[in-house]
Amino acid sequence: MESFLEANYSNPELRFEDVIRHFRFSESYGYKLFRKHLGMSFRMCLRNVRLAKAKEALKDTSHTLSEIAYLCGFTSLSTFSKVFKEKYGVSPTTYRKK
Numbered sequence: 001m002e003s004f005l006e007a008n009y010s011n012p013e014l015r016f017e018d019v020i021r022h023f024r025f026s027e028s029y030g031y032k033l034f035r036k037h038l039g040m041s042f043r044m045c046l047r048n049v050r051l052a053k054a055k056e057a058l059k060d061t062s063h064t065l066s067e068i069a070y071l072c073g074f075t076s077l078s079t080f081s082k083v084f085k086e087k088y089g090v091s092p093t094t095y096r097k098k
Helices: 002-008 016-023 027-038 042-060 065-071 077-088 092-097
Strands: none
Touching (some): 002 042, 016 027, 027 042, 042 077, 065 092, 077 092
16 A cells, blocks of 8 residues: 555545555455554555655755645645644745755
């Protein structure tokens, strides 16, 4: 499941239903697998993958914040900035300047 998220995190339309359909899991089995093997919900796991990729992009690219947000599957810069700050304690702009 992690490899599926790694391959598809940039799709802002990616949903839990896509994952369980891909692996042919029932909804309840899919929920159990995420919780048991990854220790978190699908939504949190996807958000963590997107934020980790965004963190890399902030260090290693000259893309604008909006471009990074879009490339990492966020639907808006404001959502990206908000969840980035919640996770890392600093804004994406501040993180990039470090």
